[in-house]
Amino acid sequence: MQTEDLAKIGFGVVVVLAIIGGIVTVGGPATGRMEKRDQARLSDIRALQNYVTCVARARDKTLPDSLDGNNECRRELDRTDPFDGTPYVYRKLSETSYELCANFELPDALSTWQRPQLDPETGCLQYEFIP
Known part of the structure; x- marks a missing residue:
């Protein structure tokens, strides 16, 4: 083999390793789909x-006990996860704080930048209603 052929092979190996390293680092297409669902x-x-804020303002600044039966703020809301069908939890x-929870697939990725802070173990975000 000539030096030129070895250089081409070496370059090819470096390119393949860079592609594999990129996929490992970002997670590939499956991770991208999970991030999109989250x-x-x-x-x-x-x-x-x-919606909770609207209902609380409409009810003399009182948080609702549940998301059911609230006609003050008529909105079509997704109350269940469109991907696995589980209901979101309220x-x-x-009197001024509540949490909303979902089954996130990559909660650790969301918890690094999400405010209010997402608890990765429960999938819950805590909110404060300031009357």
Whole structure:
């Protein structure tokens, strides 16, 4: 083999290793699909948070006990995960705080930048309603 052929082979090996390293680092297409589904869940949670705020303002600044039967703020909301069919969870924690929860596939990735902070173990985001 000539030096030129070895250089081509070496370059090919470097390119293949760089591609493999990139896929390992970012996770590949499957991770991208999971991230996209988590973003959709997060969008649903934000819509529910806006709904809870609207209901609380309409009810003399009182948080609802549940998301059911609230006619003050008529909105079509996704209350169940569109990907696995599980319902999103709303829990009133106090007179001014509550949490909304979902089954995130990559909660650790979301918890690094999401505010309010996402608890990766429970998939819950805690909110404060300020009357």
